[in-house]
Amino acid sequence: MPGVEGAERGADQPGSEPGLSRVPARAAPPRHAVLVHGAGGGGWEWELWAAALRAHGIDVRAPDLQPAAAGLAATTLDDYLDQVRDWIAAAPRPRALIGASLGGLLAAACAEAADALVVVNPLPPAPWATRLPQRDWPDVVPWRCDARLASTRRALADADEAAALYAFRRWRDESGAVLRAAHAGLGIAAPACAVLCVASAQDEDVPPALTLELAQAWGATPLQTLTPSHVGPLLGRDAARTAAQVARWLSAR
Template identity: 35%
Template sequence: MATFVLIHGGGGSGWDWHLVGAELRRRGHDVVAPDLPIEDPAAKLADFRDAVVSEVGERADVVVVAHSYGGFTAPLVADRLDARLLVFVAGMVPAPGETPGQWWENSGYTSPSEKLSVVEQFLGDVPAELAEENIARGRDQRSAEWDDPWPLAALPDLPTRALLCREDRLFPPDLQRHVAKARLGITPDEISGSHMVLLSRPVELAERLEGYFAALR
């Protein structure tokens, strides 16, 4: 059994992972999916890390999973908890000293050429009722981490996987392949789905995460 620590993306909450979490629990694993303190104007990356570490407590066999903007927090958590595995799902992989605000240009990100709605950009294949609830549950990101340099000298030295979403219109597959190769030195795995694949394909995503943990053995 693993402890899956599921870290949400920008403007989100632990609720974003509720379907994946339920599936992982059904398979016998423990799950921690905290709300990062994004509504606190004073909160920085260290505060995000500490909020997660506090909720994990003394749990063992930790697998840290980052979605999207959660990629800036997940390696800090994995490093502090001596995690067994780190997984980026459509994740922003940070570089030492880089602020979240700098990531976009540094990574080679380009804005979509067409004007997209929130649903089109993030939730393209999420059932309408679930997409509406996700939008309604969105939180204002008022925290202070945007200009906060990522503090580690390197990414944690532990098994790391990246999973791209083939229909992602926020972080297109080519961008995700480039980031994974340049920053992790790996070729990402692929899953069908939009940026919010954790809501549109929770069973398949849980299977991937469980499979990554099983492969450690």
């Protein structure tokens, strides 16, 4: 995909904002957005994005994914998908789904109910999922129990100390069954709505080449940022700028 100089790279045309020229026509820009967080996180991850979206007149909901009644170990990918479907169905149209990491996969799987989709370093569906780094997931992934500030700083190398401390205090444990199913590959159709795929330049969890390949296969707008980390687009030093660009993409007519 063509590159441009600056913080983001994408397919540009004269007079357009870097990386955001391919904005498919739609009847009206979304006025409501549902934001879906990633594994081990929560709606708190989206605070900078929520502010940027609201500044552009977009109402925001960023709920927390809830474990099944039988507990986290018994929670499945379908449990999370059902929640996301309920959230987007409750949002007035025109509406957008925005998801990061695992939340990106969940959002893409529910995109038939959305008027626009934004995925940020998403866990890719099949067949791309087979190219993710392989890991063994226990029934409960102890990200809250094993959280350390030092490891959080390493994971958020592009964030300031306040953001690292904020995240460290809020990580949560995750369902291993959900992550095993996601990494096995979820079969989903290419979304029919307008799609923006955001990729970190040096993401070690979801290689940016996978996200950009997914964008090409879906006919989506690619936006590659220079933020290095997997969660940097949400919590890094440049997160507010990235969020503002996404808000402008959603608001474009």
